[in-house]
Each structure stands twice: as C-alpha cells, then as structure tokens.
Amino acid sequence: MAKLWNVAVVGATGAVGGQMIECLEERNFPVGKIRYLASARSAGEVLEFKGKPVMVEELTRDSFEGIDIALFSAGGDRSRDFCPAAAAAGAVCIDNSSAWRMDPDVPLVVPEVNPHAIADYRKKGIIANPNCSTIQMVVALKPLHDHAVIRRIVVSTYQAVSGTGKKAIEELQKQVVTLFQGKSPEVATYPHQIAFNCLPQIDSFGDNGYTKEEMKMVHETRKILEANIGVTATAVRVPVFYGHSESVNIETENKLTVATARELLAKAPGVELVDDPATSSYPMAIDAAGQDLTLVGRIREDESIANGLNLWVVADNIRKGAATNAVQIAEILIEKYLR
Missing domain, CATH: 3.30.360.10 (Dihydrodipicolinate Reductase; domain 2)
Structure with missing residues (x-):
C-alpha cells in the first residue's frame, strides 16, 4: 500500500488555497489527513476534500503537529511568521508568497525547469514557489x-x-x-x-x-x-x-x-x-x-x-502559476526525498 501523507493547506479559503485543494484532488495526491488553516475570521467555515467536510481551523504556531507537507498561500507576512514553526514541527513548507524566494538557503523551484533544486529543502525545511x-x-x-x-x-x-x-x-x-x-x-x-x-x-x-x-x-x-x-x-x-x-x-x-x-x-x-x-x-x-x-x-x-x-x-x-506548481513540487518531494 502506498504511503499517505498528512497535508496542511494554509490560506485554504483564498483563491490559490482553494485551487491547491482542487489540484490535490485532481492529481490524486496520496493524502492521509488534511488540515485547512486560515485566519481567525475564517475559522469554523466548512470546506470539502474529496466530498468529505473539513472544518477550517485558525492558523497558529501549533497547527503543524503531525503534518508532513504544508502548502502555504496566505501572504508573505504569515509565511515569514509560520513557515519556520511548521518546519520546526517536521513539515516541509512549499510557500507561494515572495517571502522566501530569494533566500539563498531556500530552493526556488519550477519542476519542469530545475527539479534538482528541491534537494536543498533540507537547509530550512522550506521550498519557494516562484512568481506566477x-x-x-x-x-x-x-x-x-x-x-x-x-x-x-x-x-x-x-x-x-x-x-x-x-x-x-x-x-x-x-x-x-x-x-x-x-x-x-x-x-x-x-x-x-x-x-x-x-x-x-x-x-x-x-x-x-x-x-x-x-x-x-x-x-x-x-x-x-x-x-x-x-x-x-x-x-x-x-x-x-x-x-x-x-x-x-x-x-x-x-x-x-x-x-x-x-x-x-x-x-x-x-x-x-x-x-x-x-x-x-x-x-x-x-x-x-x-x-x-x-x-x-x-x-x-x-x-x-x-x-x-x-x-x-x-x-x-492560479493553476500552473501557483497551485499546480506547488503540488508538482510536493509530488517530487515524496517520490525522491521523503520516506
């Protein structure tokens, strides 16, 4: 049986966050548990994953326990604040904001172009999604x-x-x-x-x-x-x-x-x-x-x-320029790097 991975979508109620969820579904990403995270004003909303209800939770630094991969699309400020916390909890962050793109210790990845760069995720536990x-x-x-x-x-x-x-x-x-x-x-x-x-x-x-x-x-x-x-x-x-x-x-x-x-x-x-x-x-x-x-x-x-x-x-x-690119990175990550 293929291994399943616990995934968090940060900014789940936004345009890109919603598309990330769709891409995970469409591409049959091997999701075990999924967690939807957003601001306090969105907490309590109910979205779906593969037809099942998932309640949106408030994003906190304690949100990433047991998470393997965190897909971030909640803006640069939240990414700067919460990606290190997620990485410290053991999750690999794939961030759609501009917060980490030019950090020399964070790979900036387009799977069709430089998939080899994903290996550098180990430096900070973060991979950056480029500008659309x-x-x-x-x-x-x-x-x-x-x-x-x-x-x-x-x-x-x-x-x-x-x-x-x-x-x-x-x-x-x-x-x-x-x-x-x-x-x-x-x-x-x-x-x-x-x-x-x-x-x-x-x-x-x-x-x-x-x-x-x-x-x-x-x-x-x-x-x-x-x-x-x-x-x-x-x-x-x-x-x-x-x-x-x-x-x-x-x-x-x-x-x-x-x-x-x-x-x-x-x-x-x-x-x-x-x-x-x-x-x-x-x-x-x-x-x-x-x-x-x-x-x-x-x-x-x-x-x-x-x-x-x-x-x-x-x-x-919204797709290749953001959500799909992030999920493609996650696919290579679990295929070649995570066990």
Missing part, C-alpha cells in the same frame, strides 16, 4: 536556453486580476456591471478602474522606477535558470479574470531559428505549442484558463538583431 509570471516564462524558455544560451530577456506581462485574489475578481465583475448601467464604478483594489482598462503597475514602485513585480521576474529568473541573464520587465494588469499573457523577446548566444524553437517547444515538458498564423492559432488566456500547460506561440525572429526571437506565452496563473 516567472513560472510560465521559464517553462517556455528553459528548452531554448539549454539549446542556444539566452543572454537577454525583455518581457511585458498582461496579468489577470485573479493574481490579486478574490477581491480583485469581484471588483472587476462589479465594475463591468456598474459601467453597463451607466454609473461610475467603485475603485478599491487597484489605484484606478480595471474594467476596460490596462494598468501599467503591479505592486509598488521602487527607487529604480520598476515595480516589485517586475523586479521579481528579474531576480527569480536568474536564480531558477542559474544564469546571470540580462532581464528587463514591464508588468501590466489587464481586465481578464484568469490567465496571464506575456510578450517575451530573447537574445541568444547561438542562432536559434523559428523552426528549431518550435521543434524544441513541441516536445518540452509542460508546454503546448499553439502556433499556426495561417489559421489565427495562437495562445489566448481563455484557452489557458483551467488547465496546467503553458501555451506558446507567435514565434518569430526578431529582425532587429542577429540572434533574437519573439514569443507569446500564456498560462493559468
């Missing part, structure tokens, strides 16, 4: 980097409101309805109206004029690919519910033709090639939503430089 936009980009770029060595990346993201959470999803819904009624919409989650608008700001601005979201992509990409690649990013919030889209331009050391790039991506793990301009076939957010593959298309040479390529990359930010 970084995940889909490196899944697409890894086979190209291995073949031709990427020197520079210029990326512009078009990110769905679900990346901000349930409140943002609800706000976009309400704003659309309000505007169709001819009224002025309420603005609360973002600095400006998001319905029928694009906001070139995700997170706060730094002294260099870039937002935190943009700099996450810079630093995380280098750590995951283990290379000092030049990266510059512009992150934009768009009125889409699910699915981040990215325009990615790369410069490589060695020539990479469109035909070779398509061949590499067609067989790359976690990638679906959607690239037939003659039939207007290319990745779209509505196609990526609800699945775990990273869709890649619009592959074409950058004619302004010798070794340049353009790609359009789309993925479900």
Whole structure:
C-alpha cells in the first residue's frame, strides 16, 4: 500500500488555497489527513476534500503537529511568521508568497525547469514557489536556453486580476456591471478602474522606477535558470479574470531559428505549442484558463538583431502559476526525498 501523507493547506479559503485543494484532488495526491488553516475570521467555515467536510481551523504556531507537507498561500507576512514553526514541527513548507524566494538557503523551484533544486529543502525545511509570471516564462524558455544560451530577456506581462485574489475578481465583475448601467464604478483594489482598462503597475514602485513585480521576474529568473541573464520587465494588469499573457523577446548566444524553437517547444515538458498564423492559432488566456500547460506561440525572429526571437506565452496563473506548481513540487518531494 502506498504511503499517505498528512497535508496542511494554509490560506485554504483564498483563491490559490482553494485551487491547491482542487489540484490535490485532481492529481490524486496520496493524502492521509488534511488540515485547512486560515485566519481567525475564517475559522469554523466548512470546506470539502474529496466530498468529505473539513472544518477550517485558525492558523497558529501549533497547527503543524503531525503534518508532513504544508502548502502555504496566505501572504508573505504569515509565511515569514509560520513557515519556520511548521518546519520546526517536521513539515516541509512549499510557500507561494515572495517571502522566501530569494533566500539563498531556500530552493526556488519550477519542476519542469530545475527539479534538482528541491534537494536543498533540507537547509530550512522550506521550498519557494516562484512568481506566477516567472513560472510560465521559464517553462517556455528553459528548452531554448539549454539549446542556444539566452543572454537577454525583455518581457511585458498582461496579468489577470485573479493574481490579486478574490477581491480583485469581484471588483472587476462589479465594475463591468456598474459601467453597463451607466454609473461610475467603485475603485478599491487597484489605484484606478480595471474594467476596460490596462494598468501599467503591479505592486509598488521602487527607487529604480520598476515595480516589485517586475523586479521579481528579474531576480527569480536568474536564480531558477542559474544564469546571470540580462532581464528587463514591464508588468501590466489587464481586465481578464484568469490567465496571464506575456510578450517575451530573447537574445541568444547561438542562432536559434523559428523552426528549431518550435521543434524544441513541441516536445518540452509542460508546454503546448499553439502556433499556426495561417489559421489565427495562437495562445489566448481563455484557452489557458483551467488547465496546467503553458501555451506558446507567435514565434518569430526578431529582425532587429542577429540572434533574437519573439514569443507569446500564456498560462493559468492560479493553476500552473501557483497551485499546480506547488503540488508538482510536493509530488517530487515524496517520490525522491521523503520516506
């Protein structure tokens, strides 16, 4: 009989926490006992796991006794506070926040890209899930980097409101309805109206004029690919519910033709090639939503430089960009490292 593992989902009532639960169910993760943890205001709510009721408990430092794996999606502050407590209790934490991503003793993992890094979980008992936009980009770029060595990346993201959470999803819904009624919409989650608008700001601005979201992509990409690649990013919030889209331009050391790039991506793990301009076939957010593959298309040479390529990359930010990636890490963890 296969071993079962006791799992805690921290932030179980949130958008990503709920998707983590679904992914555990869909992928038949060998769960023994499951514990749902959230803030005091959510304690007492009843959710389900495989059709059985599970009561949400208040997150405390004593919540992790007997837990083998803790999936965290409750924000950076809670992760900084509670991941060490969970690790001290014997659980391996897989954290979706930015709290631990750049810690040199914490592996930052995308299973299709750097699964070997999971071995470093032993240093602190924590594994970091990268930023959603970084995940889909490196899944697409890894086979190209291995073949031709990427020197520079210029990326512009078009990110769905679900990346901000349930409140943002609800706000976009309400704003659309309000505007169709001819009224002025309420603005609360973002600095400006998001319905029928694009906001070139995700997170706060730094002294260099870039937002935190943009700099996450810079630093995380280098750590995951283990290379000092030049990266510059512009992150934009768009009125889409699910699915981040990215325009990615790369410069490589060695020539990479469109035909070779398509061949590499067609067989790359976690990638679906959607690239037939003659039939207007290319990745779209509505196609990526609800699945775990990273869709890649619009592959074409950058004619302004010798070794340049353009790609359009789309993925479900809540699934592959967060929940599914975390569960995939847990699957490798129990297969290769935990006994």
